[in-house]
Amino acid sequence: MNSFSYIQVSDVESALREAARPGSRFLGAGTNLLDLMKGGVERPAHLVDVTRLPFAEIRELPEGGLRIGAMVSNSAAASHPLVRARYPLLSQALLAGASPQLRNMATVGGNLLQRTRCHYFYDTAFAACNKRKPGSGCAALEGENRIHAILGASESCIAVHPSDMAVALAALDATVRVRGLKGERAIAYADFHRLPGETPQRDTNLAQGELITAVDLPPSAFSKAFYLKVRDRASYAFALVSVAAALELEGDTVRAARIALGGIAHKPWRAERAEELLAGKRLEPHTLRAAAAAAVEGAKPRRDNAFKITLAQRAIVRAVQTAAGMA
Secondary structure (H helix, E strand, O other), rough: OOOEEEEOOHHHHHHHHOOOOOOOOEEEOOOOHHHHHHHOOOOEEEEEEEEOOOOOOEEEOOOOOOEOOOOHHHHHHEEEEEEHHHHHHHHHHHHHHHHHHHHHOOEEEHHHHOHHHHHHHOOOOOOOOOOOOOOOHHHHHOOOOOOOOOOOEEEOOOOOOOOHHHHHHHOOOOOOOOEEOEEEEEEHHHEEOOOOOOOOOOEOOOOOOOOEEEEEOOOOOEEEEEEEEEEOOOOOOOOOOEEEEEEEEEEOOOEEEEEEEEEOOOOOEEEEEHHHHHHHOOOHHHHOOOOEEEHHHOOOOOOOOOOOHHHHHHHHHHHHHHHHOOO
């Protein structure tokens, strides 16, 4: 691990000033960042500890939505009565992630900033990783790529985003609130994470030194929800494919649907075409199959991960049926 300086701040203005220093990173729980530092993947020169900042509250918004502070732990968010009652999809996704010990430490803001679990990114013995060292190549293209992306990838990077929470937030049309030296702004969730393109080292559209302060959820009519995580083992494993499915039903007809996928792209993948095909329809088998097929249109698998195309479709069908109480 490289040497670095450390400071703990107690107000946002101090945090932003410190973060303006070259090589600075914010430190919350550190459940991902510290691992990356120990492995030599991340080498910040200056850590700004933000755990004392006043962002550990969950509160209702005037129009009926919910604001979840960036320092709220994953466990606290998952168990909060308002989250469980109004956004069961988010609670389920949070509980599907990591282990109880990690959920007790990890924060909502930090969860958004998780970096990929690509083997080649984590192992510095592999020189070729454009995410770790821009311009060096992507070892996963011709290497072991079973866990990698089938949608939205590029020749520069085929890694996937690892978060479960982030998939649910994509389905729920969340907004990420951030603050920097130039003031506050709100980022629509669809615009927060980036696809790799030619700059896979940039995971998000945060500007340098911007601090996540909260996640806002709009009012939700999606009481029928299910988060399905398909993984190699039942405990403490990242998703091969995950599906966040939420439904608004009128009798046995879908008034509206939200579907997002994890484990298949560099960012949480919103399946908007699948949602359109379900809206106004009864959940007949042929309708579900058509929607699931639409969700993976344009998929470009690599040597080892073509199975994800079929797996994603079956997972969508199962998640929607379970959300609707059909399974």
